Amino acid sequence: MRGSFFCVLLMMLATFVGCKTSDSSTALTPTQQTVLKRAEFRRQLELEPERVLKERLADEDPLIRVRCAYELYARYGMEALPELVKMVTDNEAQVSDVLLACGIDMFKFHQDKTLLIKLTEACPNKKVRLVAKRQSSPMSKLHRETVRLKDNKAFDHDIVKVMTIPLPTEGLKFSLDEEDEGIEADWYAEAFDDEKWASLKIGPWEHQGFDYNGIAWYRIRFDMPEKPACNAVELYCPSVDECAWVWLNGVYVGQHDIGPAGWNRPFWIDITADVHWGGSNLLVIRVEDTMQAGGILKPISLEVLK
Numbered sequence: 001m002r003g004s005f006f007c008v009l010l011m012m013l014a015t016f017v018g019c020k021t022s023d024s025s026t027a028l029t030p031t032q033q034t035v036l037k038r039a040e041f042r043r044q045l046e047l048e049p050e051r052v053l054k055e056r057l058a059d060e061d062p063l064i065r066v067r068c069a070y071e072l073y074a075r076y077g078m079e080a081l082p083e084l085v086k087m088v089t090d091n092e093a094q095v096s097d098v099l100l101a102c103g104i105d106m107f108k109f110h111q112d113k114t115l116l117i118k119l120t121e122a123c124p125n126k127k128v129r130l131v132a133k134r135q136s137s138p139m140s141k142l143h144r145e146t147v148r149l150k151d152n153k154a155f156d157h158d159i160v161k162v163m164t165i166p167l168p169t170e171g172l173k174f175s176l177d178e179e180d181e182g183i184e185a186d187w188y189a190e191a192f193d194d195e196k197w198a199s200l201k202i203g204p205w206e207h208q209g210f211d212y213n214g215i216a217w218y219r220i221r222f223d224m225p226e227k228p229a230c231n232a233v234e235l236y237c238p239s240v241d242e243c244a245w246v247w248l249n250g251v252y253v254g255q256h257d258i259g260p261a262g263w264n265r266p267f268w269i270d271i272t273a274d275v276h277w278g279g280s281n282l283l284v285i286r287v288e289d290t291m292q293a294g295g296i297l298k299p300i301s302l303e304v305l306k
Contacts, residue, residue, distance in 0.1 A: 037061060049075060054083060062092040069098040078110055088118045096125040104135055130214075133180050142183075142245055146254045146270040149232040149305050162230050165222075165302040167283065172296070173219040174200040177286075180215050187217050188247035188284040194219050202300075204241070204293035213289055218296060220283040227277035232305045238266045239297040240287060247284040248274045260290055268303070275302070 028036070041064050044052045053068050053075075069087055072080035084102055087095060096119070103115035116136035123129045149159055173194040175187070186192055197219065200208050205216060237244065237256065241263035244256040254269035256262055275281060287295060 034061065038064065041067075045071065057083060057087055062094065065090060065092060066094045066098055069095055069102070073098075073102040073105070078106065078112065081106070081112070081114060084115055085118050088115075088122050089124065091124050093125055093128075096123055096128040099123075100128045100132055103132060107135060130180050137180070137183055142252060142255065144252055144254045148234060148268050148270055155231065160306045162228055162304040162306045165224070165304065167222050167300045167302065168220055169299050170199075170201040172200045172202070173197040174205065174210075175217050176210065176212055177215040177217055178212075182215070182217050182286060187219075188250060188252070188286070190250045190282050192219075200295075202296055202298065204297060205295040206293055213291060213294065215286065215288050216294070218283075218285045218287065220285075220300075222281055222283065224275060224277050224279060224281055228304065230304045230306045232270060232272045233275050234303045234305065235269045235271050235283070236266065236301050236303050237268075237296070238299070239264050240267075240285065241289055241292075241294050241297050243288040245286040247282075249276060249282055263293075264297075271302070 038061065041052070041056065041059075041061075045067075049071065053072050056064055056068050059065055059068070065087065069084060072083050080102075084099060087099060090096065090099075099115065099119060103113075103119055106112045106115055113136045116132045119132035120129055120136060123132065149155055175182075175194070175197045177187070182188075187194075198210075200218070205212065210216075235246065235248070235253070240256060242260045243258070243262055244267075246253050246255065246269055248271050251274045253271050253274055256265075256267040256269075258265070283300075285296065289295070
């Protein structure tokens, strides 16, 4: 029956283009063959979905592989995990995109990171690999809400800026993080050895020899004076392109993560509880840039408030 159905399709196509199938000059073009193959795949999919989806995971037609990945998860949910894992090394970008969407969904609704981890380890698509790692790593849980003194409803006094402490604008330790390994490697820790990192100044890293879009880290050491009479200390960052995650003295203190639109938007983070008065401090900023210039674009300072 399958053969007769295919013959009928061939005859219909030959008739449509005004040719006879027995004439060698009327051989189907590669495009026509692909159209018929996909039509047959869809027909078989409706008749025997489980068998067809498993058999066609490695089909030479990339769009059939894409459809298989989508249909497997849409029809079978978590039961499809073993088959989806087999597709992780597929070179087709659309297949990787579908697998990434499935992996994120599995983690969100089933607390299963298996597919995301496999994509992180073996996906040929670097962008998908990095997104999968971010979704499945501790980075996905990094979030700290901080309340500025002016927004603290329990503080109903006038706010006075006691002093502004500028942080270094040169000699910032800097490293690219192309594989997004900094979180797991403790690049934010005070004991981490950054001796071999580059030395940059405030401004786009592209202007300092790094033609790069992606994740990079800064480590900035500075000294604090003895503590004055004050109620709060806030870190002020006028421009970090584009997103930033911030640690002070090894403690995660907050983030500025609103996507590319955040490149020129100033932000403040309360660091009152974590700053070391009268001693050395370490500020670490993880920056993610996806287009054009990237990095800490304008000098950072601390605002001491009373």
